[in-house]
Amino acid sequence: MQRYSVREVETKWQRIWEERRTFEARDDTSQPKCYVLEMFPYPSGRIHMGHVRNYTLGDVVARARRMQGFNVLHPMGWDAFGLPAENAAMQRGIHPKTWTYRNIAEMRAQLKTMGLSLDWSRELATCDPVYVQQQQSLFLDLYEAGLVYRKESWVNWDPVDQTVLANEQVVDGRGWRSGAIVERKKLSQWFFAITRYADDLLAAIDQLDRWPDKVRLMQQNWIGKSTGARLRFAIDDQDEPLEVFTTRPDTLFGASFLALAPDHPLTSTLAAERPALAAFVAECAKLGTSEEALAKADKQGFDTGLMARHPITGAPLPVYAANFVLMDYGTGAIFGCPAHDQRDLDFARKYGLQVTPVVLPPDADPASFAVADEAYVGPGRLYNSDFLDGLEIEAAKARVVERLAEAGAGQGETTYRLRDWGISRQRYWGCPIPITYLDDGTVVPVARDELPVLLPEDVDFSLPGNPLERHPTWRHLTLPDGRQARRETDTMDTFVDSSWYFARFCSPGDDRQPVSRRAVDYWMPVDQYVGGVEHAVLHLLYSRFFTRAMRATGHVSIDEPFAGLFTQGMVTHRTFQNADGQWLEPDAVREEDGRWLAVDTGATVTVGRVEKMSKSKHNTIDPQVIIQNYGADCARLFMLSDSPPDRDLEWTEAGIDGAWRYLNRLWRLIDERADLVAPANGVAAGPTSTAAQALKRQVHTTVDAMTHGLDRFHFNKAVALVRELSNAIEAFDVADPDGPLVLREALDVLARLLAPMVPHLAEEAWARLGHPGLVAEAGWPKADPVWLVASTVTIAVQVNGKRRGELEVAAGSDEAGLREAALDLDNVQRALDGRAVRKVIVVPDRIVNVVV
């Protein structure tokens, strides 16, 4: 028996794949293609279990597709710009570039031990000069197309990271990386006009039928389309009317006040002359965006003394400034209808404003219906509303908008929650924005032939903030026409880098343009994208926008970058804490008689919740250690076997041991039979023994089920199927007269089914079975329909829906025979207990139900 040495076998096949360039994609457009991509990693320095899971899942798809005859593109790269590199620079005095490329080298070596079917010839890092150059070129294209603009605006300022954050990067009022409470600051920023595509991005979600519903819903919510109307209210003694946005124009006759955002221009104008109002505005600003403040903050208002006029009745409506009105949604002003909006009601009660119900709930009495502490937001018919009386809500909306439009007092309008994407970051380690400014502030884009604008390397990280601003020379330059200018010192949000890398992989060597049209037209869109759900909004929405922008600027001919998306669950592990509340590493505890003890002190340890592996909870397992001890196949198998890929996977010692045992058992199984099988290429055409027929049937049903299972990411079931097949092969008597033929087919199929999941073992097995080529390049087995049909079936027999027995019959037995056979069963007769049979339901090959 040949010994199976994991380390040797795995490095051997990895070397062979590399030497033969097995996984390099061919730009052969005559072939059907399949682009499989996992979200590229940030080069933090070490791979973690999340990476192992992510890349294993993608690799199964890539390898299976390759075997199925597709020209597969499966590349890998590095999301290489970002703050951690600068932090390392500050803490350890190492240059971000050095740190980043060193980490890339380490992680590349680690990834290579996983035996992934990656095309390393296409590797890229977003900090590579050529990538920076092409990204800047794209920026200029977008600028020329009017999709990039600069404006002064209130921004989310992260005081710890000293940079601006996009709305998507503010989580619960805190910076997504630093966790610091975000401040409001007014700055000049560059924006991508993502809202230009808001409607298209929303509408196209319906076409993304291979995306998880959850992600589609999250994107819909994020875009946040709401249809309503923009109304104009005349204000006494003011020339300009006040515009408000509402989704409930039908409740216009219930309006009892208007409210302005504290930072509304009208509020600001008034505050300039009214110190008390200015104080109120300042008070609101202080509450800021902190979430607790918001939650606790009462509805606060300040009567501006202005009087607005109802656009139809002309009734006077007081105008307040109010803390709950947001400047960056709608028009920054609302009309309040207290009877049908809870916030407006709270506000009205506090300031003694009128509450007039205008929507009458079904079956309510108009004479007695009143709103007390709870606004009525349900359905009903309008009343107290002049020409709207009697209409349903939707009809009333249409009617009132129509009437207001005639009067020039408003029109229907759609608003979005989605904001334009602010991409300026006051950081060093990012892609420089290719813009210069003249002394008078005029914007001059960097000329194409001056690209790339590269980062200076002699920078000082000893002070907080952006070192580019402090650099003695970098920011100053003389334009080709001799004018003096200064460079933009902000760099781009790193989400820009990841918004087009998938397209760049199609032609990573092209130094003249961002993408080669022929290559992207062939490869894009990505057929299967795999990654974590945490990017459901940020990265995935930006990439969808960017693809549209690249289409608008003539780079691609598609709108949607990712035809299929799979979001995998997290890798979790138990947590342990000692009596002092310190988290303990899994290595630092041991189990004894069902109790957990600290290895060093022997003290009892509390077992905490199962949580996502994280450094802060000390519950990580280093994949390198696992691969060293058990091999890549073992780690991969464990990643696939226990949980469905979209759910969380709990890492357990027992689980990895189980995978280890199975691999060894598999090898023994194949090795012990390899010399007994018929010569290669023999197919068991018509085995005669029952056992051989049964095995052959199982081989084909397994192929069929596996093929479908892999398509649907049912990898845990695929592992179960393979185990069932190998169990059956194990149980098969090698002395059977048809043994050599059937075993040849069964083992060949087994090796090929294993190949996407545990590729090294599969190659070793394939070679041991006498095949000269690689299993990675062998065709995917096909199920023969003839062998998918069972010869006999077991049919359950029920009496009144309760199982009373079963029948073993030939497949396709007729109903009458089944009915009779079922009624003949002793158990059925006993259950009937002499009662008359009312009806017998027969579902051929499935079930018989006797009803009494």
Next chain:
RNA sequence: GCCCGCUUGGCGGAACCGGUAGACGCAUCGGACUUAAAAUCCGAAGGCCCAUGGCCGUGGGGGUUCGAGUCCCCCAGCGGGCACCA
């Protein structure tokens, strides 16, 4: 608060379109091999009971159906997303 998802043995999880609930594995128990252990192999196993049989059983309650883990309604618990969004 609003929206979405989930809930099946001791555990992870199977169960296509409503048709034998618990595949496959982990842990457990028993046995074989061994001086012994590990490894390996064989076997048992949802719970309960008057045990070749019966009753109960997919978070709880109701409904539709010959038949419900699966479909419908209500409730609970857990997880996630969004949130003064007008």
